[in-house]
Amino acid sequence: xxxITDPLELKNYLKDKNQSVGFIPTMGALHEGHISLINxxxxxxxxxxxxxxxNPTQFLKGEDLDKYPSxxxxxxxxxxxxxxxxxxxxxxxxxxxxxxVTLQAPNVRGYVLExxxxxxxxxxxxxxxxxxxxxxxxxxxxxxxxxxxxxNLIMLMVKQLFMSVEIxxxxxxxxxxxxxxxxxxxxxxxxxxxxxxxxxxSLRLCSVMVSKNILDTKEILESMRETxxxxxxxxxxxxxRDFKKIxxxxxxxxxxxxxxxxxxxxxxxxxxx
Ligand code: AMP
Numbered sequence: 523x524x525x526i527t528d529p530l531e532l533k534n535y536l537k538d539k540n541q542s543v544g545f546i547p548t549m550g551a552l553h554e555g556h557i558s559l560i561n562x563x564x565x566x567x568x569x570x571x572x573x574x575x576x577n578p579t580q581f582l583k584g585e586d587l588d589k590y591p592s593x594x595x596x597x598x599x600x601x602x603x604x605x606x607x608x609x610x611x612x613x614x615x616x617x618x619x620x621x622x623v624t625l626q627a628p629n630v631r632g633y634v635l636e637x638x639x640x641x642x643x644x645x646x647x648x649x650x651x652x653x654x655x656x657x658x659x660x661x662x663x664x665x666x667x668x669x670x671x672x673x674n675l676i677m678l679m680v681k682q683l684f685m686s687v688e689i690x691x692x693x694x695x696x697x698x699x700x701x702x703x704x705x706x707x708x709x710x711x712x713x714x715x716x717x718x719x720x721x722x723x724s725l726r727l728c729s730v731m732v733s734k735n736i737l738d739t740k741e742i743l744e745s746m747r748e749t750x751x752x753x754x755x756x757x758x759x760x761x762x763r764d765f766k767k768i769x770x771x772x773x774x775x776x777x778x779x780x781x782x783x784x785x786x787x788x789x790x791x792x793x794x795x
Contacts, residue, residue, distance in 0.1 A: 541568035545660035550574040551591035551705035555695040559664040573610040580646030668694040714785035724749040756781035
C-alpha cells in the first residue's frame, strides 16, 4: 500500500495509471462500516483509494473537531490488511489555503434535518468532497447510506454540477444488537450505548408497522417517538427519496431518519423502505 500526503503527487500518480479507480473518503477511526465501502470498491475497480481527512470546515464552533477520534496507526494497518492500494492522508494545509473558493449547500436540502442543528455543516462537506474528487478523479466513489442526507446532497452536487463520477451508496453496517457503527460510538458510556439502542429499535418498529400495512407517517412517527423516549430527539422524519415530507410511506421510495443524542453524542441512523 502506498501512502501519499500531497494532493498533487496523488493526482499525478493516478493520471498515468489509466485504470478504474474506486474512492472512499473517510475521517478515519475506521470500522467495519468503512471496510464494507472498501470491499464494495475493491469488487468494482482496479485501484482502490481511501482518504483519511478530518475536515475542519464541516465542524461548527464548539463541535468535536479537536477530540474527533484519531487512530492513525490502526487505520494504516486496517487499510493495508483489507487491500487498499493508496491511502491519502493529507494535512489541513494541503487541502485548504486562505481566501478560499467554497461550495454552498442548497438552501432547503442543506438546512433541514442535520443541517438544521448544524447550519453550514453540509457546505463544508460538499466543499471537501469536491476537492477530494478533483484530486482523485475516481471512476466511482462510495458513500454510506447511514449518512443519508450527506449522500443525497453529494448525489445532487454530482448531478447539478455535471460531474462524471458515479456515486455508489452502500448499506449501513450494524453491531449484532442493531447499533449502527460510527466512529463516534466510542464516546458512549455503557449506559449511553444501551440507551442508543432505542434508535435502531425505533427504526425496526417502523419497518414492522409498515409490514403490517400501517403507512400513515404521523402514526408511525408517534410510535417511534415513544420508543426513543427519553433520548433527546434532534429529528425523526419520514421522507421520500427526494427528501420531501410524505403523509403515507411510499414503499421503495421512502427514508426514515432519526438523529438523537445519547449522553452528549449525536447519533444518526435511518432505514430505506
Ligand atoms: P466518516 O469517516 O464517518 O466520515 O464516514 C466515511 C464514510 O463511511 C461515509 O460515506 C459514511 O456514510 C460511511 N459509513 C460510516 N458509518 C457507516 C456504517 N455503519 N455503515 C456503512 N457506511 C458507513
